[in-house]
Amino acid sequence: MHIKGDSLEELFDQAFKDKTDEEKEAIKQKYANKRTVVEAEERIEEVAKDILKHYKEYIYPNGFKAQIVCVSREACVKYYNALNKHMKDIIGEELECKIIFSGSNNDEPYLREHHTTKEEQKDILKSFKKKTTESKLCFLIVKDMLLTGFDAPIEQVMYLDRPLKEHSLLQAIARVNRTCGDGKKCGYVVDYYGVLDFLEEALAIFDKDELGKPMDSMGSLYDEMLSYRENVMRMFTGVDHNDIDALVKVIEPEDKRVEFEVAYKKFVGAVEALMPGHVSCDIQNDVKWVSYIRAAAKVRFTPEKKLDIADCGEKVKALISEHLTSNGVIGWIEPITLFEDDFESKIESQASDEAVASSMEHAIKNVINLKIDENPVFYTSLFEKLQQILEETKNDWIEKKARLKEFIDREMEKGEQSKADELKLSKKEFAFFETVREVLEGGNEDTSDVVKEDRVEYIGNETIELAKEISKEFDKNMREEWYIMGWTENPTKYSQIEQKVYMFLVSKMVKLRQWFGADVINKIKQLKESMMKLAKIHYKDLES
Structure with missing residues (x-):
């Protein structure tokens, strides 16, 4: 709400130099107030364009919606007109806006045009709460209504252009704070009025320990993101950043994988909240790099699970998908499961004996984990044999690779079926046979x-x-x-x-x-x- 010109007083005096001091004061009281400035059509048009740009870059990619809070009903209509005027040019498609405010029989025609009954308001809110793929009503424009008691998790951003204080301010902030699936990493409040000057005043009437921290500035979130970035990058200090086998080996221990996963999610979650305006190319490259490591680790250690980035927001998801595809990763970072026809060629395509042996070990372990409930005795026995091989070949990757290949051929691919066939049992009968035999051999x-x-x-x-x-x-x-x-x-x-x-x-x-x-x-x-x-x-x- 900056005033154009070097000095408001100088401009005022020039415009009304023929008026007395009393007349000047009366004019100031009536016209030169904050509301008049806020409602200026030129200003609202500029703010509306900024809202559309912000919405397109930060909110719409993840499928969320927006609320605009205006200083007056007149301002609501001006915002409605400005948004529709610039919608196609900025967003690229015609999204819907609706105004909800209290009407009066004495209203001017341009206000009466936006009067709605209670039933119509219910329909508007029902449409607003639907996904963007189901309803293109993406903007609700209000003055006082829907600031409190309105529950719409799909609303991620509130654009404030009116004074709010104390309870009203905190309740308005809470509107965008409702969780909504994995994609909603945060809510946004964009302040065009200067409302946040009143935030400390609003918090003063509450117990801060109970209230917590209702809002972070984008600047402080950026600092947090840098801290999360440092935490995840530090795990690979001293390792060649181009050696995927060495990088994956860092997080081979299960506790390290858990630590990495937690650090990774915090980092990409913060990046998602900041994108696109506060994220440099260097940071985006780091997101791509750690996502590459994560994809390779999932293949190595949990091959039964497909590569899944559904827990990322849409902006980060697009970044990762594009990177993995452009680097040809999708071709080989797919789950390598034990009984595929090309298991051996996929395994051998990895860079080192250590990587091959490690992939074989985890592929075997995953099969055992998946099947152990179906035949606990047989697969527990296999696990014990595997552990013995791993212990005996602890420091010899070539020997480990050879022993594991023999183990897969002899025990994993044919073991259960051949033993069942030998006993003339079905695989289901064989599972019960093993259980009964174990109890019998245990005796008393x-x-x-x-x-x-x-x-x-x-x-x-x-x-x-x-x-x-x-x-x-x-x-x-x-x-x-x-x-x-x-x-x-x-x-x-x-x-x-x-x-x-x-x-x-x-x-x-x-x-x-x-x-x-x-x-x-x-x-x-x-x-x-x-x-x-x-x-x-x-x-x-x-x-x-």
């Missing part, structure tokens, strides 16, 4: 050594045959007799099947007593629990 840990020695003759073929018998009959009963639709979610149905499983195992008590002795009932209960846990995975529905 509390029995004497003499009893244990007597039981040794049963551990071998007898164990295998009984485990096969139980797992096959269990599978047949579940599919043909016991299954009840929805049993895993319904406690009553679950109990019915649990009772059937228990009675089925009790029917095998004579045989089981050879393994468990006097502790047979407790062991049957243990076996029932293990089998029910597996059944919830394998027989949730008959198609699974």
